[in-house]
Amino acid sequence: MKKKAIDQIDLKILSILQRDAKITNHELSSRVHLSPSSCLQRVRRLEDEKYIERYMAHIDLDKVCRTVTVILTVSLHDHTNENFNTFNEAVKDFPEIAECYTVSGNFDYFLRVVCPDMKSYLTLNDELINRMEGTANISGHVVLEYTKSFEGYPIDRLVE
Numbered sequence: 001m002k003k004k005a006i007d008q009i010d011l012k013i014l015s016i017l018q019r020d021a022k023i024t025n026h027e028l029s030s031r032v033h034l035s036p037s038s039c040l041q042r043v044r045r046l047e048d049e050k051y052i053e054r055y056m057a058h059i060d061l062d063k064v065c066r067t068v069t070v071i072l073t074v075s076l077h078d079h080t081n082e083n084f085n086t087f088n089e090a091v092k093d094f095p096e097i098a099e100c101y102t103v104s105g106n107f108d109y110f111l112r113v114v115c116p117d118m119k120s121y122l123t124l125n126d127e128l129i130n131r132m133e134g135t136a137n138i139s140g141h142v143v144l145e146y147t148k149s150f151e152g153y154p155i156d157r158l159v160e
Contacts (some may be wrong), residue, residue, distance in 0.1 A: 006051065009034065011155055013042055014051060018152040021055040058149075067114050069143040070121055074109035076136050083135050084108075090131040096124055113140075 006014075012032050016023060023031075029039035046052045061067050076083045084102075091100045091111065099112040115121040121140070129138060 004045065004049070006046075010042060010046060010051070011159055013039070013046065015152070015155045017043070017052065018155075021057075061114070065116065067116060068118055068121055070113045070115070071141040071143060072109070072111040072113055072125075073107040073139045073141070074111065074136050075106070076108045078135060079108075087132060087136065090128060093131075094124055094128065096120070108136075 009032050013028065016028060016031060025036050025040050025043070028043070029036040032039060034042070043052075074087070076087065087109065088100075091097050094113075096113050096115050097111050098114050099110075101110045102108065103110055113121060113124065115124060125138065125140060129136070132138075
């Protein structure tokens, strides 16, 4: 299937859905000024063409359980493809690693890790260090407070 270029209506649909994925098609169609059937066709096309990767609920973990969130900075000693591949594969084995970014600058990676407690985090950290066999420096930064959590991308400001 050939991808159709997205237009301003598609962008508005994406913007609305990222903030309220449970919105009814009727309400969404009203907000983007389309008929319900036309709106649903667009949403399905955006899903089929992977503009919408998945739908998720944002969970308030503080209401569910106690956690500790740690931001890790990782620097590889040798910048070989093998070391990057080894690290990339290693992080996939830890469900507590919620996010991992390869970055430029003083570090090679930023990771967001969510564990039930510090003991669990320290175990994960030790396992990650052991997996990298001395080929990486890992520094942890405990999150004390969320100043601003992710609420969606500013699509209207990103696309002009």
